[in-house]
Amino acid sequence: MTATMRPAQGSNISLARRAWEIRRKALRMGQVQGQGYIGQALGVADVLAVAYFHAMDYRPEDPEWEGRDRFLLSIGHYAIALYAVLIEAGILPEDELETYGMDDSRMPMSGMASYTPGMEITGGSLGHGLGIAVGMAMGLKRKKNPAFVINLMSDGELGEGSTWEAAMSASAQGLDNLICIIDFNDQQADGPSTQVLSSEPLPEKWQAFGWFTQRVDGNDIDAVRAAFDAARAHPGPQPRAIIFDTVMCRGVPFLEAREITHFVRVEADEWDKALAVLDEGKPL
Template identity: 75%
Template sequence: MTDAAAVSRPNVSLAQRAWAIRRNALLMGEVQGQGYIGQALGAADLLAVSYFHALTYRPNDPEWEGRDRFYLSIGHYAIALYSALIEAGVLPEGEIPTYGMDDSRMPMSGMAAYTPGMEITGGSLGHGLGIAVGAAMGLKRKGNPAFVYNLMSDGELGEGSTWEAVMSAVQWKLDNLICLVDFNDQQADGKTTDALASGPQAPQWEAFGWHAQEVDGNDLDALVSAFDTARHLKEAKPRVIICRTKMCKGVPFLEEREMAHFVRVEPEEWAKALAILDEGKPV
């Protein structure tokens, strides 16, 4: 398959895209024997809807001025974004065996400097939304109709800088900003709801002036509907979609792991995980 061909296969369903994203992530994880697999498997559905339903972009021209921007605030989720960018034909499938290696364009934490499709260098958590606010303001002032998407995590809801960005986005009426929160109820060494961010999230964002939706982030139909609502809303306010996801979704023996922030998988378990995924391949 040529890289550009990936995105131009019109008969590929979103379920098949999400499956392919999960498969790419497992193949990359296997290269290192460990990694942020739980996040990639959990966020595969929201990435499939982003890249194969919502976003406008040109796989062969990742810097095209008219593209919707997709900011990965959470640099440690890079494996998830690479997996989507490979399926989208922005990154070549052939680079999977380089994942996390010296001189690879796909390091474990995302770097904007040398990875096509990686718009910002995230990873110092709590900054993606602020950067997205600035970019959304800039695009509006230039009359560029592109959307800015910012994918952040529930752990970042505990960062003060996130809420400064939340307030300024309202102040500047950023109706071209769509924030996606991967609410997996995990933040490194414990549950997010045991730290901060307990209770329903949408009312909090609404209180600040955002249009907020809370959906099952592993339900493709619910995601499509939420993205469509966020994109077509006529109100002059920023939009957030809080996606409740399950870490390691799609590989039950990994889903059972309580602490899935950084997953170590035994060599023989990779084949088992891939076989389970292959068995469930959508037709």
């Protein structure tokens, strides 16, 4: 079996540029349909850039390679963000971007594993991703496969009892090959997550369930990278949780300022404006 290098290693493209590319691709897909969960995609782009171009092992030309780290999208409505990173990683061709959300597209508006290379699970019924990740991590251990399972979930899913049942199970099984990352943007369909059903104090809760836990600024690439490195390197027989505090619509200030960002309304004439604003801050 040939050795596999994490895709960011040996690359001259910065993680900041990767995150910018992910944001731009997500905006372009949103423009195709005139809608989409753009706020989440822009907010979580830094986390995805570090995950795919620093932290994970995979082969773009072979998305089902057995040795790959598995990235699970528990929050199926974040699919536009994952498609953007899959295109940036070379797993999906960029010319398919224009088919987003269309009939027969491999990029439906909610993520479906049967349609999309690199999409490990079908998410959408919130609160189930971590349970699937626990089972997957257990299976990898039994096969003596050293791969990690990384499960991305939302702060709204912290209100689901199944999330905490899975968290308890992961600790009981000593799943040190499982990393749960929580996108904490304090927004869900019914309002701010901290007001709908607060899960604070969040780090202390995950620690009480037996997890090695970190909480960092999810839009600070250096902090995100350090958190992933610490999670992978932690020596204890524990699952690992990283709580990433992110800002909805990050990188496009006039969208960041919108009061309702769970499904942010972008007018037809604002897509080009958003792309232009993003382009002004293009990193090297």
